[in-house]
Amino acid sequence: MSGHGAPVPMQSSLSSGLKGEAHVPGDKSISHRSLILGALSVGETVVTGLLEGEDVLDTARAMRAMGAKVARDADGVWRVHGVGVGGFAEPGQVIDCGNSGTGVRLIMGAMATSPITATFTGDASLNGRPMARVTDPLALFGARAVGRAGGRLPMTIVGAREPVPVRYVVPVPSAQVKSAVLLAGLNAPGQTVVIEREATRDHTERMLAGFGAEISTEVTEEGRVITLTGQPELTPQTIVVPRDPSSAAFPVCAALITEGSDVLVPNIGLNPTRAGLFTTLREMGADLTYENEREEGGEPVADLRARFSPDMQGIEVPPERAASMIDEYPVLSVVAACATGRTVMRGVKELRVKESDRIDAMAAGLRACGVTVEDGEDWWIVEGMGAGGVPGGATCASHLDHRIAMSFLVLGLASRDPVTVDDGGPIATSFPVFEALMAGLGAEMRRV
Ligand SMILES: O=C(O)C1=C[C@@H](OP(=O)(O)O)[C@@H](O)[C@H](O)C1
Ligand SMILES: C=C(OP(=O)(O)O)C(=O)O
Structure with a gap:
């Protein structure tokens, strides 16, 4: 829901010996998609391990507002009784997606080819993010969008009465745009083709196939060409949501930079389109190992073991890896500050249109903590200060951005003086148990 109440200032301070197991919550991307695809199926989808963060709970409310039955059993199992492709009801109230770009963009796509009208809003962060990247392709299906200047929320989408299928080359590397187009294509007759360079x-593609849609991906010179046949009947599924690699990043990075640490983060999905951070950390010399590697539900999974790594070196992160670790650059910049030498991150313009401008937000806080950062439109460079070298001692602004808040709290664990964030409230959007989980490992972290 929009607004997360009064700010929750939090502080972390120099810690040592983080130990134990960190059971991070379910994957946020897969959780949103489980609810939306469940709502578009005929019958009951059962979901275990759903992330019960505010972003996902907002999507659950939206699915209810559009006619699906979404319920949580006492044991934490979620049941979604779907309305079928094309079966969404017109919501009687404004859909509030809170802080969630994924929620609003995927839901807009899912309703854009149905003859209903819906109005979307969010919190101050979401209402500042660009929506034209989604409404432009939705217009090709015949949907109309009216929003604020610059294609911002609040925004009303009038769904197409007679949708036509679309062939669309996604102009920015964005799974949300790709997914919005594919979900819109579900209720268009014929074949919708999405091309990403x-x-x-690729959770949407994998899950659509799992729900019984006819979908294929071909890798060509143009890029990945995804072809979806419209108007299928989706079959309800039983889904076990894997644990979120983007959440795992925080205890993993905390252990790498905190003296004497040895932390196990079990059952983490290592889908190659998500695991770029872990590859990067290993290239930097992190003592990060994959234990018990296996396959679950068609996805590679492992238990991650992270130990204090005082000899990490800065590297040049390959720009072509950016999409597979896009949400992890903020916490990578924290590890980079504690490594030796410079870490260069290029091809990351998308970081400027997340919950905050993540390059600006991290650069400002890192500089306040005594770290040298250079940045440009689509790149930034962090000068490492070596293990134990970051002065800290600043208050950093989280800008309504969960990942910024968590990243600075991780930094404080390895800085000489405590690091404060002005508002840890947004952490509940993706990682509601962060505080308790970190405390359980022995991190010095508290509300102030
Ligand atoms: O599709 C998804 O679930 C997501 C896609 C990414 O956004 P973009 O598509 O805007 O890159 C990512 O940053 C976000 O956290 C989740
Ligand atoms: C960018 C993120 O999410 P969203 O775009 O869904 O708000 C994120 O979780 O880091």
């Missing part, structure tokens, strides 16, 4: 997370 750079591979982004």
Whole structure:
């Protein structure tokens, strides 16, 4: 829901010996998609391990507002009784997607080819993010969008009465745009084709196939060409949501930079379109190992073991890896500050249109903590200060951005003086148990 109440200032301070197991919550991307695809199926989808963060709960409310039955059993199992492709009801109220770009963009796509009208809003962060990247392709299906200047929320989408299928080359590396187009294509007759030049997370494609849609991906010179046949009947599924690699990043990075640490983060999905951070950390010399590697539900999974790594070196992160670790650059910049030498991150313009401008937000806080950062439109460079070298001692602004808040709290664990964030409230959007989980490992972290 929009607004997360009064700010929750939090502080972390120099810690040592983080130990134990970190059971991070379910994957946020897969959780949103489980609810939306469940709502578009005929019958009951059962979901275990759903992330119960505010972003996903907002999507659950939206699916209810559009006619699906979404319920949580006492044991934490979620049941979604779907209305079928094309079966969404017109919501009687404004759909509030809170802080969630994924929620609003995927839901807009899912309703854009149905003869209903819906109005979307969010919090101050979401209402500042660009929506034309989604409404432009939705217009090709015949949907109309009216929003604020610059294609911002609040925004009303009038769904197409007679949708036509679309062939669309995604102009920015974005799984949200790709997914919005595919979900819109579900209720268009014929074949919708989406082409992405750079591979982004492929959960929508995998899950659509799992729900019984006819979908194929071909890798060509043009990029990944995804072809979906419209108007299928989706079959309800039983889904076990894997644990979120983007959440795992925080205890993993905390252990790498905190003296004497040895932390196990079990059952993490290592889909190659999501695992770029872990590859990068290993290239930097992190003591990060994959234990018990296996396959679950068609996805590679492992238990991650991270140990204090005082000898990490800065590297040049390959730009073609950006999409597979896009949400992890903020916490990578924290590890980079604690490594030796410079870490260069290029091809990351998308970081400027997340919950905050993540390059600006991290650069400002890192500089306040005594770290040298250079940045340009689509790149930034962090000068490492070596293990134990970051002064800290600043208050950093989180800009309504969960990942910025968590990243600075991780930094404080390895800085000489405590690091404060002005508002840890947004952490509940993706990682509601962050505080308790970190405390359980022995991190010095508290509300102030
Ligand atoms: O599709 C998804 O679930 C997501 C895609 C990414 O956004 P973009 O598509 O805007 O890159 C990512 O940053 C976000 O956290 C989740
Ligand atoms: C960018 C993120 O999410 P969203 O775009 O869904 O708000 C994120 O979780 O880091």
